[in-house]
Amino acid sequence: MSEILNEPFVDAHQHFWNLDLHSYPWLQGETVPNFRYGDYSALRRNYLPEDYGRDTAACAPAKTVHIEAEWARDDPVAETRWLMEVAARHGRPTVIVGHAQLDRADVAEVLAGHAASPLMRGIRNKPVTAARREDARRGVPGSMDDERWRRGYALLAEHGMSFDLQAPWWNLDQAAALAHDFPDTQLVLNHTGLPSDRSDAGLQGWRDAMARLAREPNVAVKISGLGLPGRAWAQPDNVPVIRDAIDIFGPERCMFASNYPVDSLVASYDTILAGFVAAIEIYGARERRALLHDNAIRIYRMA
Template sequence: MTNTAPEPTAFAFDAPYIDAHPHFWDLTRNPYPWLQGETVPNFRYGDYSALRRNYLPADYARDTAGLAPVKTVHIEAEWARGDPVDETAWVDALAQEHGRPTAIVGHAQLDRGDVDAVLAGHAAYGRMRGIRNKPATSARREDARRGQAGSMDDERWRRGYSQLARHGMSFDLQAPWWNLDQAADLVRDFPATQLILNHTGLPADRSPSGLAGWRRAMEKLAREPNVAVKVSGLGLPGRPWTGADNVPVIRDTISIFGADRCMFASNYPVDSLVASYATILAGFVEAISIYTPSQQHALLHDNAARIYRLAD
């Protein structure tokens, strides 16, 4: 499949909102192996060659023209893993120059021997809010199993996770829904750490059985109070982002977690492979139109401000 840039959606919106999941990268200066020669196998949107270009605040300003968020949270962009603090230093300098992003979620490999030093290095930056790490997971639902090395069950990985609270850091989790039973145990064992589930739990299988399994997994995770969800990453390979596909999933997510634990997130520029920024924001706004004005404001702004500690 070859992705082409989706046509922009005509959408006017001037309410304040926060984008809790854009990425910035500069391929001319910094190392991102997945964008500079390596290929991610089975990338969920198929061909991602269109992402092999710089994406900086000026590019984001172009994509959000007329819809600009009041604050943004940069999520680590898979900078080469040698020294992940280098990415935080670069993004912090970017923010000083351009006013974006407001806050940073960096990377740490939680089962690495130097995790304490890496977390301390990140913590030296005032914009730092948390860590994203992609633990070992199962690629397919039918292969899901517990106890893999590097997974959320791994005691060495959990020792790294236990250090987040000491630094006042939250944790961004990207994992398929069939591994969220591990996440439920994790947050129960570490109640002082806020976990933020990325990309709506990755409900890629929209068959009735796939959605039923996703709902069960999300409901189990939602029983734990220290979990929030970013409504993002809902594109499907080979087809444009539509409200018909995604509004029901967004509403299910909010119904499961509540209007005080979900937030808007664009996943730009990655989701530019499936939709314009306006399309994604318009779909979210349509989905939350059934809620009260105060709940809509929370979903668009206040929840992300609280969870990522984005003081005015």
């Protein structure tokens, strides 16, 4: 460990991809509209355990959670099979969150295929959300309100799977209803609820939405994805947001996550980790260990 941290920690959100062997449309021809960091062409390269190892050389996590990396959607279970091979060779990732399109007709088959992997812990499926706060609506097809999508979500409990949610804060009213209606499924909010609007009004809207979601006891949040387009990752920008998120959810329901290599667009791994460590220095030793390690171990069942 470096001077950043002298205790074990878990990276609860990282990705690998091999563009030479597999298809990732968002990295190979397609373009993600309104990508929150702007130009992401620097990500159009292989990112494998040796690359992650170089990026984390000064502060290597004890365990990692691999989140599906937008593998071609025709066979999402193939990504899990490949990651099992990667883990057998390299010792990373520790556990896997795969992809399943919850409103597809074959969702039960896909979930069963993922469940065959001993490293599988949950599913991420990005529901339909609004690109702007003023466009947020309830009941949109493919959203968390959609009954067909919810029928797929209901199947997660049969496999003991959690759900990783990526959605902007103005859609978190739907997430709160989802968590309330399916109390036996652990919901993990990705990227701190995407507080991209750092105006006073934007941050207040984010805090209000996060507080509504935090009322549901089966929700946790990953502190990640806090970069701002056109700006280097900076503690004055992000430490207050980290502390607000932890204050809202409590230190027993928040986790460190790097979102590497995506967040390499805005910061080195060391910078992100050091910022998180600085943000949590106000807590006691037990709470810091929970935020850095124990919560992720519990929520992603890595004990």
